[in-house]
Amino acid sequence: MATGSPAPGNDPALASAPPSAPPPGDIPGSRERLLETLLSEVHTAAPMDLPALVDRCAAMIDVESVVVYLVDIQQRYLIPLTRGLPTIELDISTPGWAYRTIDLRVEENPGGGLMAWLPLVDGAERLGILGIRTAVLDPTRLRRCRMLASVLAMAITSKRAYSDSIARQSRTEPMDLPAEMLRSLLPPRTIGNNHAVSTAVLEPAYHIGGDAFDHSLTQSTLHAAIFDAMGHNLASGLTTAVAVAGCRNARRAGAELPELVATIDQALGQWLPDQYCTGIITQLDLAEGVFRWCNCGHPQPLLIRGGRVLDAALERPAQPPMGLPAQFATAPRAAYEVMLEPGDRVLLYTDGVTEARIESGDRLGLRRFTDSIIRGAAAGEPAPEALRRIIHSILDHQKDQLRDDATLLLIEWRPPRP
Numbered sequence: 001m002a003t004g005s006p007a008p009g010n011d012p013a014l015a016s017a018p019p020s021a022p023p024p025g026d027i028p029g030s031r032e033r034l035l036e037t038l039l040s041e042v043h044t045a046a047p048m049d050l051p052a053l054v055d056r057c058a059a060m061i062d063v064e065s066v067v068v069y070l071v072d073i074q075q076r077y078l079i080p081l082t083r084g085l086p087t088i089e090l091d092i093s094t095p096g097w098a099y100r101t102i103d104l105r106v107e108e109n110p111g112g113g114l115m116a117w118l119p120l121v122d123g124a125e126r127l128g129i130l131g132i133r134t135a136v137l138d139p140t141r142l143r144r145c146r147m148l149a150s151v152l153a154m155a156i157t158s159k160r161a162y163s164d165s166i167a168r169q170s171r172t173e174p175m176d177l178p179a180e181m182l183r184s185l186l187p188p189r190t191i192g193n194n195h196a197v198s199t200a201v202l203e204p205a206y207h208i209g210g211d212a213f214d215h216s217l218t219q220s221t222l223h224a225a226i227f228d229a230m231g232h233n234l235a236s237g238l239t240t241a242v243a244v245a246g247c248r249n250a251r252r253a254g255a256e257l258p259e260l261v262a263t264i265d266q267a268l269g270q271w272l273p274d275q276y277c278t279g280i281i282t283q284l285d286l287a288e289g290v291f292r293w294c295n296c297g298h299p300q301p302l303l304i305r306g307g308r309v310l311d312a313a314l315e316r317p318a319q320p321p322m323g324l325p326a327q328f329a330t331a332p333r334a335a336y337e338v339m340l341e342p343g344d345r346v347l348l349y350t351d352g353v354t355e356a357r358i359e360s361g362d363r364l365g366l367r368r369f370t371d372s373i374i375r376g377a378a379a380g381e382p383a384p385e386a387l388r389r390i391i392h393s394i395l396d397h398q399k400d401q402l403r404d405d406a407t408l409l410l411i412e413w414r415p416p417r418p
Contacts, residue, residue: 039148042155047163051082054152061144063134064113068120068152070128071099072170073205075388078129079169095129100385102126104142109133118145122153124192124199126384157188175206178237182212185244190384191215191222194416195286198224199384200409201391210236210277211350211405214244216251220286223251226348226409227279228298230321239275242267243322247281257281257294258333261322268323276323280348282411289340289413294333297321302370303338304345309370314338314346345383345412352406353394383412 045053050068058066069078069088078088078095090096098105098117105117113135120127130149134141160166175183190199198215202208210229215222225247229239243264250263261281268275278297284290293301296319303313316336320329340346353369381389387410394406 039151042151043158045155047156047159047165050152050155050159054081054148057148058132061148062141063132063145065131065133066145066148067131068128068156069095069131070120070156070166070169071126072172074172074203074392075201076392077172081169095131099126099129100381100388102382106137116142116145118149120149120153120156122157122188124190124197124384125157125188126190127153127156171206173206178210178234179206179208181234181237182208182240185241186212187215191217192412193217193286194414196222196284196414197383197412198222198409199387200226200407201387202405202407203391203395204405208237208405209233210240211352211407212240212244213348213407213409214247215409216248222284222286222411223282224284224348224409224411225279225281226298226350226407227277228350228352228405228407229277230275232405235272235275239268239272239277239323242271243277243279257283257292257335261294261296261333264322273324276321278321282346282348284340284411284413286413287415289342289344289415290337291340291346291411291413292335292337294335295319296333299349299351302347302349304347305341305343340413342413342415345410348409348411350405350407353408383410386410 039057041053042050054066054068058064067085068081070081071077071090072079076090078090078093078099080087088095090099094105094107094115095117098119102119102121104119107115107117109115113133114137116132116134116137118130118132120130130145130152132145137145156166186202189201190197192198200213200215202211202213209232210227212227213225214227215224217223225244227240227243229236229243231239246264246267247260250260255263264277268277276297280293280295280298280301282291282293282301284292293314295301295316298321300312300316301314303310305313314336317334319333349369387408391406391408
């Protein structure tokens with residue numbers, strides 16, 4: 001019987017495990033020193049050498065085996081770094097449960113002993129799962145496994161930036177050129193701290209043309225943006241790439257929202273005068289919960305509070321898309337703001353979401369879309385998992401054949417209680 005455990009003391013497997021005596025000649029602290037040496041090697045190891053290195057770490061932490069599983073781009077499968085092992089379906093498995101809930105899961109192993117599944121998380125970003133086979137899982141072994149998972153998560157994040165092997169590992173089908181270009185620009189799916197989280201998904205994962213998202217944290221502010229360029233080809237991807245670069249350039253220079261959008265307008269007008277891009281650029285004050293945004297010809301953001309979508313809460317006068325249309329605007333860019341309440345979520349989406357078709361052939365539409373959001377909120381799931389389920393529901397309605405890019409970005413303000 002599988003058992004979840006929010007804390008080591010609550011896990012039946014841990015509670016019933018007898019204290020393990022140290023192996024003969026094991027001087028107190030020597031395993032920690034050996035483990036520390038091995039963990040330092042993780043940072044210099046090539047990505048393809050990680051499975052062998054993890055095997056060595058397994059002996060040092062006194063467990064039978066450790067296997068690293070990475071989640072695929074669409075978050076449907078857990079794919080082992082070790083060759084020859086089977087891929088695990090995320091939605092119907094015990095390790096998938098550990099990934100979805102970001103929590104330890106322990107189950108009895110059919111061959112004897114225990115199998116522990118430990119989430120691999122770098123900051124707020126879910127990377128995959130660590131599978132640990134062991135005779136017993138006492139607090140000492142669990143502490144060592146958590147330490148290994150923490151170091152591996154940081155190592156994988158740093159290595160995937162330059163490793164084709166990790167990129168290949170996370171794909172289940174070939175990726176076309178526009179998608180390759182845009183995905184190289186994207187930040188991690190999820191970022192956050194103890195005040196706020198921003199998480200995003202983008203489909204079709206291997207064939208996107210003009211959608212993208214961006215988010216970043218400073219000491220005082222969460223920055224987030226969503227983009228949707230005209231068309232669905234390489235030119236669309238180039239338009240979005242210029243918009244993202246303009247956004248980051250102005251943001252890193254400390255620009256306020258209207259000035260930031262003006263920078264994107266100028267860049268697109270100069271380099272791609274025949275193209276334009278819709279989008280929403282946002283800022284969230286982490287301490288006070290003041291949410292500010294500029295909407296440039298994009299679907300209005302949605303405010304989710306208390307498990308329901310507040311009707312028209314963030315609707316404001318429309319502004320022209322970024323690029324050429326802005327050159328003919330008679331009014332300067334305007335930024336709007338509202339005060340969020342703790343626990344509020346703001347959802348940004350592209351029109352490919354609401355224009356997706358359901359089984360009857362009708363469009364999903366805003367009403368059905370908001371209904372799916374409400375169901376996700378009622379389930380009480382973490383923001384990244386709620387978003388993953390929503391986009392999979394849309395894909396399932398379409399039989400994984402979207403007619404347009406569909407991107408979702410969810411911002412949650414969750415300040416610590418005083």
